[in-house]
Amino acid sequence: MTDSKEIQFSKKRTWSHDLPISYLMQQGVENPGVLSLAAGLVDQNSLPVSITKSAFDSLFSDPGSARESLQYGTTAGSLSLRKLLLTHLTNLEQKSAEELGMTVDNFIVTTGSQQYLSLLGEVLLDPGDICLVAAPTYFVFLGVLQGLGARIISVETDESGMRMDSLDATLESLEAQGQLNRVKLIYLVSDYENPSGISLSIERRKQVVEVAQKWSKQHRIHILEDLAYRELCYDGPVLPSIRSFDQTGETVILTQTFSKSFAPGLRVGFGVASKRVCEAISDKKGNDDFGSTNMSQHILANALRENLYYDHVEYLRSVYREKRDCMLDAAEMYFSKLKDVHWIHPGGGLYVWMTLPDSIETGFQSSLFQKAIHEDKVMYVPGELCYAYDHWLGCNEQPAIQKNHMRLTFGVQNTQGIQEGMKRLANAVKSYL
Template identity: 55%
Template sequence: MKTPAELPILMSQRSTLTKDLAISFLMQQGVENPDCLSLAAGLVDPETLPVEETLRAAQQVLATRESGIRALQYGTTPGSAQLRSELLTYFADLEKCSTESLGIDASQMILTTGSQQLLSLVCETLLDPGDICLVAGPTYFVFAGNLAGVGARTVTIPSDDQGMDPAALDHALEQIASMKELHRVKLIYAVSYYDNPSGVCLSTSRREQIVEIAKKWSREHRILVLEDAAYRELRYDGEEHPSVWSFDQERANVIYTQTFSKTFSPGIRVGFGIVPKDLVTAICERKGNEDFGSAHFNQKLIATVLRSGEYQGHLAKVRDGYRLKRDAMLAAAQKYFSDLPGVSWVHPKGGLYVWMTLPESLESGFDRPLFSQAVKHGVMYVPGELCYAGPVEDRPRSQMRLSYGVLPVDLIDEAMRRLADAVRETQSARTSNDVSS
């Protein structure tokens, strides 16, 4: 007879839905290959991290015993009233209007551990196994993991250089309705600014159309649009777009989420969501089960840097630094890849990523020769197929997400040179095999 220690642990069905996550494999590869230059990591540039600003904010928060005790105590589930008040003003500035004309109050704002927590909370609150979320192709692969983790089905909507195609979205919903499954559609997910992974910015006209389509197909229940605006403030050039949220005049169909992780500090991990009034209680109850509220002290830090004006000065420096790195990656792509037939890439106006497409014969997955060759050359990337939801066999196989967030300018150039060498050698080996066979 087996001892208790020898008996298996019975895992939940949900735990099996989130196994073998790509992010875990990438982290493992980074540890095992420390000399690799990572174009995969979606981390921020360490040079942008606000050590001095955070120190000054912490000194203010802890200036008296009373203020320190308040900051170090538990907060509330929806978050610090002080920060939510500051964020109303901050968000109104982003929306270029007064706080009064936002049409919301602080009760509709929920503070989270980065924006990722709100994405997870929305999935857990809205989606049952078998429910449907429509996403762009490609899409943020960590959110695709959130959907898989709750057993949701995904429908991928084609996108182009203006983002998700509204005509294709409308057609997909029409098809779902014809199959009598419209009742399973709960959510449309859109990364509205400088998309992770593609770097594409959703055009202004399409933002409005997506909201209208969600309302059009809201028959027996509301179909919500989840706007992920994590990269909104990382604009380096090009048109400034209004939020998707701004086109929802009733403030009833769009959930908005943003984070300070990319623009200030991922270590502090403060994000926020703006949700329809009748969704606040459900999300807060789910969040309360998880953490009773995100880190209160961190919220006090962000409130302080917003109130002091230091945040905007820091943000300007962050933008300037990333603009140089974006330009360095695009210049390196032109230098090392322009002579390779069938290779193209997006020229993003902001964000942290360049999306590269290879010839269809050159697959980029973890288990393909190109990835092995890249690691051998000392460089890593995110395979594009990870950034599509739905059946693996239906995903494009020859794309890559390249991040310029972590590496300094000179190493971005070197990493792109190594990657181009890996592509050339893989192509050459494939051609030789084709000839010999």
């Protein structure tokens, strides 16, 4: 009898090893004095304590509704919440449910929108299937794709988001290589993309639906639209989604979350998809957890029903607007005189994307990152994590991984922390110029 045998993990387990998020979190833990402009948390002080308490109290003032929230829910999520989500979405789009071609049955509530992204990947992607993404894009979703064994192909991006001519050319090239049948998804963070802060222009939101449909020759190529930052808009109204330009709802799968606009600790997100995609997600989610936390859903439903949520979003916009302006002011103050350093002014979201001269690398192993964390006591997310590169496709077909960017967030620090962090970061950068 032996008790020293090796574990034989599944093949897919080996694909989700060494994710950068783990390394980042570990750095945060190991270097407690470091001021983080990296952490993807939300602003601590503006979390909706009194609103949540009020919504909870209202829920628990009636034993019947309290018990309902403590019992199992359904896999797709609370029906009363899903009805409110439909209203919420039609308000955001300023279109009726009919115009949008959706009913409550198209909605599934998940553990943050992250779970929706993951479930969608599970039901659509086999190992070797292809997902097209912007360069740069949300690096945690790149980890999800990697964990599924999918091929990730980057598409060139400019100040209006993913370029439609590049997308079209990439699909054409894939067809020429006999790979079009492996393309399943185009992933887009339409509003204030994490990490770049760029929004996809309205014109391209229309175009991308047409491009996806044009290349859906052998099977449907879906667009997965991630609207995590949608409601955190600081300079203008909420933008219409890509989904709003897809009248049948057969091409675009939309996902949103209340993690950024309300409270991540409730873990409530949702997605909207066609009936067949919903069935697939629901079957997988039924196996995975039978449904997300029911009590959170009931609390959020009360906050939405009583308009507490909407007041909070207004308040949050003012909080984050101030913090964004603070970071941009600090960038101006500490970085504007540094040669070939520039950054994007985001109209919403939580991130400022900063570009250093080509010669300065920002990755985990770079001397800049190591100096910043150990000497200057400040941390950022290396931009290279946000680029995918498909080695099979080769270097002429897709944008190269860029190694001279930093993702800076104004989400978690207060204005003082933002200023101090930017000052420290400028110090670190200066020594490499």
